[in-house]
Amino acid sequence: MTSSDLQFYTHLIRDLAEHFGPSTEFVVHDLKAKDPAHSIIAIENGHITGRKVGDGPSHVVVEALNAMKHHRQPLNDRMSYLTKTDNGKTLKSSTIFLRDGNGDPVGVLGINTDITLTMAAEQFLRQFHSVDPQENEPEKITTNVADLLDSLIRESIELVGKPASLMSKDEKIRAIRFLNDSGAFLITKSGPKVCSVFGISKYTLYSYLDEAKTGDN
Numbered sequence: 001m002t003s004s005d006l007q008f009y010t011h012l013i014r015d016l017a018e019h020f021g022p023s024t025e026f027v028v029h030d031l032k033a034k035d036p037a038h039s040i041i042a043i044e045n046g047h048i049t050g051r052k053v054g055d056g057p058s059h060v061v062v063e064a065l066n067a068m069k070h071h072r073q074p075l076n077d078r079m080s081y082l083t084k085t086d087n088g089k090t091l092k093s094s095t096i097f098l099r100d101g102n103g104d105p106v107g108v109l110g111i112n113t114d115i116t117l118t119m120a121a122e123q124f125l126r127q128f129h130s131v132d133p134q135e136n137e138p139e140k141i142t143t144n145v146a147d148l149l150d151s152l153i154r155e156s157i158e159l160v161g162k163p164a165s166l167m168s169k170d171e172k173i174r175a176i177r178f179l180n181d182s183g184a185f186l187i188t189k190s191g192p193k194v195c196s197v198f199g200i201s202k203y204t205l206y207s208y209l210d211e212a213k214t215g216d217n
Contacts, residue, residue, distance in 0.1 A: 001030045001041065001098075001107050009098070009109070010042040017044035020113075025049055025091075028098070029061045029108040036065055037145045037188060041107075048114050049085050049141050056145040058083075059152070059182075060095050061108055066183030068105065075105050083139045089116045091141070112141070145187045152184045153197055164198045169208075172198050176205070177212035185209075 006028075013026035025048040029039040039057040046052050057065065064075055078095040085091065091112040098107035142148040156175035157164055167175065176194070184190050195205050 001032055005098075005106070006041055009107070013042055013044045013109070023048070023114045025051075025110070025112040025114075027051065027110040027112070029057055029110065031061070031065060031068065031105055031107050036062075036186060048089065048091070048112055050087075050143050051141075055143055056148065058110065058141055059139055059148060060110075062148060062183040062186060064097070064105065064108060065186055066181075069183075069186065081139070083112065083141045085141050086143070086147075089114050090119050091115065093139075093141075149184060149187050149190050149193060152179055152182050153194065155182070156184075157197075167198070172200065173208045173212050176208045180209060180212055 009028045013028060016026050017024065022045055025043065025045040027040055027044075027046070027049075028042040030041045031039070033039050033041070037056045038054045039061055040051060040053055040055045043051060043053055060078065067075055075097050077097055081093055083091045083093045092115050093113075094111045096109040096111070097105040098109055100106050140151055142151055156178045159178050160167055160171045160175050162171070164172070164175070175198070179185065179190075179194060184194070191202060191205060195202055198205075200208070
C-alpha cells in the first residue's frame with residue numbers, strides 16, 4: 001500500500017470514527033506488508049480491541065493472506081458477523097477488502113462495533129418474554145500473531161475432538177490440514193509450536209503437511 005493510500009485511509013477512518021463515536025473501531029490492514037505480523041497501519045478507537053498500529057492480523061486477515069498466497073480468488077467482503085475480544089466484549093464486525101486499480105486486494109478495512117451492552121439488554125428481554133436466545137459462537141479477535149496461532153491450534157484440536165497427545169496419525173494430519181488451510185503456517189515460527197503441541201518432529205510435520213495437501217487422509 002502506497003504512502004498516499006495510507007494517508008487517505010488514515011484520514012477516512014478518522015472521520016468515520018468521529019461520525020460513529022467511540023463504540024466503533026476502524027482498522028486498516030496492509031495485505032502487502034513486508035512483515036504480516038505487523039499488518040495494522042491505521043486504527044481509530046483501538047481501545048475496543050486493545051490493538052494499535054503495528055499489531056498483527058486477525059483470523060480473517062490471515063485467511064485472506066493465505067488465499068492470496070495460493071491464488072484462491074475471489075476474496076469477498078464479509079459483513080455483519082460476530083467477533084469477541086479477550087476481555088469478553090462482543091462485537092459486530094465487517095471486513096471490506098481494499099483494492100488497487102486492477103481490482104486486486106491490497107488491504108482490509110475492518111469495522112468493529114461494541115454491542116456487548118445491547119446484546120445483554122436483548123438477552124434480558126428475551127428471557128423476560130420466555131424466548132430462548134439463539135446461540136452463536138463468535139470469532140475471537142486476537143491482538144498479536146502468537147495469540148492467533150494459539151487460537152488456531154485450539155480450533156484444530158477442537159475439530160478432532162480429543163487432546164493432541166491422544167490423536168492418531170490420521171487425526172493429527174486432519175488437524176494440521178485445518179491449520180494449513182487456515183493460514184497458520186504463514187505465521188513466523190509456527191512450525192516449532194505445532195510440532196511441540198502435537199508431539200512430532202519437524203520432518204514428521206513436513207510429511208503430514210504433504211499428506212494433508214494431497215488429501216490422502
